[in-house]
Amino acid sequence: MTDSRTVRDPATLLAGASIAVAILLGWEILGESSTSVRLLLSSPVRTVSYVIGHFGEAGQSFLYTGMESLLGLAVATAFALAFGAVCVYHPRIGSISFPLLVASQVIPLVCLAPMIILVFGPGPSGKVFLSALIGFFPILTNVVSGIRSVPSASQEVMLLMAAPKAQVIRHVVIPHCMDHFFAGMRIAAPLSVIGAIVAEFNGADIGVGKDIFISAKRLEPELMMSGIAAGAILSGLIYGLVLLLERRLGPWYWER
Amino acid sequence: MSLGGRTVLHNLSLTIPSGASAAVVGVSGVGKTTLLRCVAGLLTPTTGRVIINGQPPGALYGQGALAFLFQEACLWRHLTARQTLELTLKLYGLPAHNGEIEKLLSRVGLSGFDSYYPHRMSVGMKARLAIARAFCVAPSVLLMDEPFAALDPLRRLDLNRQVQTMRREAGCTVMWVTHDVVEALQFATHVIALPHGNSKPVELLDLGTLPAIADGASLPAEALAMRDRLLETIVGDTPVEDVSAEVVG
Numbered sequence: 001m002t003d004s005r006t007v008r009d010p011a012t013l014l015a016g017a018s019i020a021v022a023i024l025l026g027w028e029i030l031g032e033s034s035t036s037v038r039l040l041l042s043s044p045v046r047t048v049s050y051v052i053g054h055f056g057e058a059g060q061s062f063l064y065t066g067m068e069s070l071l072g073l074a075v076a077t078a079f080a081l082a083f084g085a086v087c088v089y090h091p092r093i094g095s096i097s098f099p100l101l102v103a104s105q106v107i108p109l110v111c112l113a114p115m116i117i118l119v120f121g122p123g124p125s126g127k128v129f130l131s132a133l134i135g136f137f138p139i140l141t142n143v144v145s146g147i148r149s150v151p152s153a154s155q156e157v158m159l160l161m162a163a164p165k166a167q168v169i170r171h172v173v174i175p176h177c178m179d180h181f182f183a184g185m186r187i188a189a190p191l192s193v194i195g196a197i198v199a200e201f202n203g204a205d206i207g208v209g210k211d212i213f214i215s216a217k218r219l220e221p222e223l224m225m226s227g228i229a230a231g232a233i234l235s236g237l238i239y240g241l242v243l244l245l246e247r248r249l250g251p252w253y254w255e256r
Numbered sequence: 257m258s259l260g261g262r263t264v265l266h267n268l269s270l271t272i273p274s275g276a277s278a279a280v281v282g283v284s285g286v287g288k289t290t291l292l293r294c295v296a297g298l299l300t301p302t303t304g305r306v307i308i309n310g311q312p313p314g315a316l317y318g319q320g321a322l323a324f325l326f327q328e329a330c331l332w333r334h335l336t337a338r339q340t341l342e343l344t345l346k347l348y349g350l351p352a353h354n355g356e357i358e359k360l361l362s363r364v365g366l367s368g369f370d371s372y373y374p375h376r377m378s379v380g381m382k383a384r385l386a387i388a389r390a391f392c393v394a395p396s397v398l399l400m401d402e403p404f405a406a407l408d409p410l411r412r413l414d415l416n417r418q419v420q421t422m423r424r425e426a427g428c429t430v431m432w433v434t435h436d437v438v439e440a441l442q443f444a445t446h447v448i449a450l451p452h453g454n455s456k457p458v459e460l461l462d463l464g465t466l467p468a469i470a471d472g473a474s475l476p477a478e479a480l481a482m483r484d485r486l487l488e489t490i491v492g493d494t495p496v497e498d499v500s501a502e503v504v505g
Binding site (some may be wrong): 154171250256 | 343348
């Protein structure tokens with residue numbers, strides 16, 4: 001009998017770590033192989049040296065983009081929960097607005113970035129907006145599907161007890177929707193970082209996206225690679241934060 | 257009662273005596289669940305009315321007088337067995353005394369499992385907790401829509417016996433759905449036979465004179481006659497007995 005926990009056994013971890021070390025080693029050798037490659041690709045050692053040498057600026061960009069992404073995810077979550085509840089509990093509003101919202105997803109949201117920056121300016125509000133916009137839909141669809149799949153019998157048990165609506169939501173709807181909600185959050189977490197970085201490409205005073213954008217213009221592979229690494233670390237951290245929140249729900253959720 | 261333009265239950269008039277255990281038998285799709293849901297007030301009959309102790313079912317909500325066990329246990333997944341009973345009592349506006357909860361859990365065989373969440377419970381344990389929740393406030397009417405259908409015959413027998421014992425102690429009326437006519441004869445005081453295709457009037461049969469049926473024992477002659485009569489009503493045909501067949505490969 002095997003389960004998902006098997007992947008955490010020491011042999012599997014060692015195999016994963018070996019592959020990661022091999023990739024880094026190959027990347028290091030390739031990055032230092034010739035002068036022309038050095039101009040285009042920064043090796044891991046050079047990237048780390050660059051980050052250590054420019055820790056202040058790199059850290060500031062990292063924190064700035066991280067804050068925008070987190071705020072974007074928070075706004076997306078709040079609106080998705082509120083709108084999802086409206087869609088389900090007021091079916092008329094839902095039946096009008098939900099198909100429109102689905103149709104709106106055919107517009108690649110990254111195409112909206114220049115317009116959003118024009119409207120909001122180079123400050124953080126435009127980045128938070130795009131980050132929220134991109135994370136909103138996966139959370140919304142999952143929340144709506146979660147609320148719709150609450151078994152009617154579970155609600156009828158509460159009806160027979162004449163339980164107030166707030167108690168029904170607290171003890172039946174919310175616990176039932178948690179799987180769906182966090183499935184949406186796990187998709188939205190890295191998307192929120194993508195949203196913030198893409199917005200920064202289109203005009204920003206500070207941020208990981210701005211660093212990557214400038215590095216391409218100035219031909220600074222160390223800055224580019226440190227920006228890419230910062231984006232990846234941010235996505236991982238926010239994803240980890242979502243997993244941490246899931247763990248906080250208690251054994252009834254994560255033991256199942 | 258009509259559902260989706262199709263008449264499910266027609267010309268049905270029953271009076272179930274207080275303290276009875278009334279089994280509802282019939283083939284699939286005949287309206288057993290619909291009847292139970294009408295009695296609970298979860299469905300409104302197209303014409304006619306349901307009266308429980310002189311009141312419409314809706315008037316009993318929130319008092320604990322009317323309980324329903326669904327096919328699924330419908331437990332609160334974020335609450336332990338103890339917390340489930342505590343919340344039930346709280347929703348009925350009653351204090352949750354530790355001793356009372358211990359007693360209820362032990363009554364349904366869940367002593368020592370009070371800190372278990374539903375995901376750690378077997379189907380049988382979930383059914384037991386659902387029974388405990390239903391009997392939290394001594395209901396006067398308990399409706400059961402095949403809550404033990406997913407269990408093996410031994411567990412089902414055990415839980416049916418448990419419910420009937422609790423029914424007698426609490427003096428409540430139980431109306432329960434089953435496909436199994438023999439199970440109905442064993443545990444019911446009355447049987448409501450829903451005829452296939454509304455071909456005949458619905459019958460309420462009093463099993464008071466029927467001798468007790470022991471577990472695993474063959475049915476006495478009176479019970480066999482009653483079984484055949486019920487099958488004739490619900491299926492529309494007499495059962496074929498003593499069939500011997502030979503299969504030649």
